[in-house]
Amino acid sequence: MQRVTIKDIARLSGVSVTTVSRALNHGPEISPETRERILRICREQGYRTNLLARSLISSRTNVLGLILPDIANPFHATLSFNIETYARELGYQVMLCSGRPGDGRIEELIDFLIGQQVDGILLSSASDQARYLLRRCRDILPTVLLGSCVPEASGVRVNSVSTDNFVGGRMAAEYLHRLGHRDVAYLGLRSGSVTHTLRHAGFLAAARELGMTVTTVENTGPSSAISSGYQMARRLFAAPLSQTALFAASDAVALGAIQAADESGIAIPERLSILGFDNIEYAALPNIRLSTLSQNTPLLARAAVRLLLELIDSDSRDEYTGKLITPTLVERATCAPPPC
Incomplete structure (x- = not known):
């Protein structure tokens, strides 16, 4: 079966190759109707974006790395879903990995994601070692810690988003x-x-x-x-x-x-x-x-993705941002006044 190219999509859509490219990259110049029509034709024809070719042209892959400590944990599963959903809305895909500080995998996963040319890395971790692991990436690519960070304790600063x-x-x-x-x-x-x-x-x-x-x-x-x-x-x-x-x-x-x-x-x-x-x-x-x-997980996920994309678009590596999300009390059936 002959591979479908971006030129084929342009011909079938009745638009230019540039317009197809902008639609695939969520360019603001394209109307929602035109974008949806082009994406529908891409799906029908089985067209897949060549991420390697895109990265050679733009120095971007539009892929974010996400490292979670435990994918089976219900909270982390929901967090991952929200991150992937919001990232996709902004034209990014998410490469999901699992590992926690102390098991020896985080360093390998970070090196793997760097080798895959992701544009940035989100690390979800509650460990006090997480900031040291991200610090080693400082001059390579943007990173955000999804978890609490107390830089005063060590002097090691990282960009972070966390529930307060x-x-x-x-x-x-x-x-x-x-x-x-x-x-x-x-x-x-x-x-x-x-x-x-x-x-x-x-x-x-x-x-x-x-x-x-x-x-x-x-x-x-x-x-x-x-x-x-x-x-x-x-x-x-x-x-x-x-x-x-x-x-x-x-x-x-x-x-x-x-x-x-x-x-x-x-x-x-x-x-x-x-x-x-x-x-x-x-x-x-x-x-x-x-x-x-x-923890207001959708808000937490959006704040983390937004911060990482801001860092990707920034040339500065000397400023750090720490964002805190205030939790919300949800009253249900397992709490009541004490017995008399």
């Missing part, structure tokens, strides 16, 4: 206090995670101001998975339970805690309120209806 996790932790404590809870637990602190360290710090700061007692259960595992939440909650429930509410470091941890509570005969929320963080899709299921703090 400290504020989110404060919001969680204030909400549980408004419901009447005074003896609470924080489930899932991971000491190597900047994200969870900030959530915990914000929660503790507000709890102290409000006169609340906090029991912290640490997560020694590599991720905040449902299984981790289940095991941590089982440890907490093994002793006499004085706490009337539990703030989980993530929705996945909260789901594990709900399972452990059910097995232990602890009624949710009549005996124990459970509050999550992330607002993953599962949280809204009718049989769960988890109260949580939403």
